[in-house]
Amino acid sequence: MQGRNARAAPSNSSEIEHVLLAPGAKCGDTSAMLKIDLTGRRALVAGVADDGGFGFAIAKALAEAGAKVCVGTWPPALGIFQTLLRRGKLDASRKLADGTLLDFEKIYALDAAFDTFDLVPEDVRENKRYRELGDFSIAGLAAQLTNDFGAQPLDIVVHSLANGPEVKKSLLETSRRGYLDAIGVSAYSMVSMVQRFAPLMKRAGAFVSLSYLASQRVMPGYGGGMSAAKAALESDTRVLAFEAGRKYGVRVNTISAGPWASRAASSIGIDIDAMVDYASSNAPLTDPMTADEVGNAAAFLVSPLASGITGTTLYVDKGYHAMGKAVDPRHTPDGDPGRGDAKTS
């Protein structure tokens, strides 16, 4: 029985061509190729303060696809980031495929620990890194965006930030305060951003956040409640996808990325280089994962090509999450260890 969307099979090659290509396009016409096109869209990437993390790689991928990119930067890191940009220290990483430099449309101060400015304690407001910045809360950023770009300024929101003040402590040693702060900054901030940014997005807008396998498996050294924060982030992704999907027509997904030696990961206190080596030795694909791979996956997820995908956790980790046992890095299913280092890209 044919469903209501079923079509009669094309009977000849020109008919097939017509089905696969846009009307008027011819075979070999590269403009008819399937591509990620974010032209005319504006993205906010929250959690960029240098060129070493996933946020920067995602911002770059979105710009490569034609989007305008604003970033939200944590106040304690904002001054250094602006200085690095001003002095050209990030120019090499900012280079896009067409030779131009990635340009941020605007850099906003954002402390995702605070939903509204009235919740910011006096000592933070008076801190020298904060006091000149105006309203750096999530609600403050929403207000600035509408002020700068109008009522529906956003199409894409990327949450690429996390913080756990007691991340170096085991869960057994973690205080209630440290645990709740980790969840507040690393998971609730996403809920708060969807609450405040979804109403500012055009229909078919998309959110994406960054998670880690510690949500599902024990990762010794990833402490302070950060594993619970990532579990909350993944669970909230499903619920937010439903609620914000129904209410605003937006999509919400998260990427569970493999280990990467970003500034944040390098300051946790675990040997991140050893984690990267371990993951690539034991993953199905043995090339180390790159931040650009995460950037490209994010660009796909927020693009119209992913219009049917919401509420999902997408693993971008060379398949490491699928493994249940450590293996010889040279292992292959046919037992020929000499081919186990086959490169995949």
Ligand SMILES: NC(=O)c1ccc[n+]([C@@H]2O[C@H](COP(=O)([O-])OP(=O)(O)OC[C@H]3O[C@@H](n4cnc5c(N)ncnc54)[C@H](O)[C@@H]3O)[C@@H](O)[C@H]2O)c1
């Ligand atoms: N690096 C990894 O191995 C890895 C693996 C999986 C997932 N992730 C996740 O990727 C995301 C990005 O991290 P990254 O590793 O690319 O490091 P990163 O250092 O590039 O990004 C973390 C950002 O969070 C910002 N930040 C911290 N507290 C904040 C706050 N209160 N308000 C606003 N911003 C704040 C930091 O300034 C920094 O810019 C995080 O969610 C992280 O948990 C990282």
